[in-house]
Amino acid sequence: MPTSAPGNKRRIRRRARAAWRSRPLASPKLAQASSLASQDFRRAAGFTLLELLVVMAVIAVGVSLVVLTLPDADASRLDEEGARLSTLLETARAESRTSGVPVWWAPPAADAPLVGAQGEPQQFQFVGLPKALGLPTRWLDTRVRAQVVGAGAIVLGPEAILPAQRIVLSLGERRLELASDGLGPFTVAEPPNAEPRR
Numbered sequence: 001m002p003t004s005a006p007g008n009k010r011r012i013r014r015r016a017r018a019a020w021r022s023r024p025l026a027s028p029k030l031a032q033a034s035s036l037a038s039q040d041f042r043r044a045a046g047f048t049l050l051e052l053l054v055v056m057a058v059i060a061v062g063v064s065l066v067v068l069t070l071p072d073a074d075a076s077r078l079d080e081e082g083a084r085l086s087t088l089l090e091t092a093r094a095e096s097r098t099s100g101v102p103v104w105w106a107p108p109a110a111d112a113p114l115v116g117a118q119g120e121p122q123q124f125q126f127v128g129l130p131k132a133l134g135l136p137t138r139w140l141d142t143r144v145r146a147q148v149v150g151a152g153a154i155v156l157g158p159e160a161i162l163p164a165q166r167i168v169l170s171l172g173e174r175r176l177e178l179a180s181d182g183l184g185p186f187t188v189a190e191p192p193n194a195e196p197r198r
Helices: 008-021 028-043 049-069 073-099
Strands: 103-106 125-127 145-148 154-157 165-171 174-180
Touching: 073 103, 073 154, 073 165, 073 174, 154 165
Parallel strands: none
Antiparallel strands: 103 125, 103 154, 145 165, 165 174
16 A cells, blocks of 8 residues: 555655755855856957947057158158268269369259260269269169259369259159258258258
């Protein structure tokens, strides 16, 4: 004869499940930490629009600073051409003084390009120097143009004191002016009301 009624086992199982579900966690602090962690996880699941905008603004500022610090290619090339021409002019001036032969530097006229002895095109020439000296007659960048201010050529010697002279170099929209007071070498001249070059 059975000792328990037919529905008793079901009731016991239900009570056991209810007791299991309502049992306290190991500690109240652990339960609180668990709920906070689940809330933080739900909040950190993505970025807000404001956060994305701030990141994009920081990147834009960084890129603009990098772009501003990069040198302009035409300006750099023109600076290089100016330094090279200044050195060539001083070399020709020293040769003129030591040999006693008058020397001029001349860019080509707008309507008549210069042609060398072998028929090669020249972009400037040193008149009066011996061919054996072999100074260059071409720019490093073929787009460079030169113009002597107030004259057709630059007088390089043999006199020790020369008139003040200026040359304007141009490349694209960039301009560079070399000047000499007649005593010193040709250096980059600052246009009036301009910021100093760096």
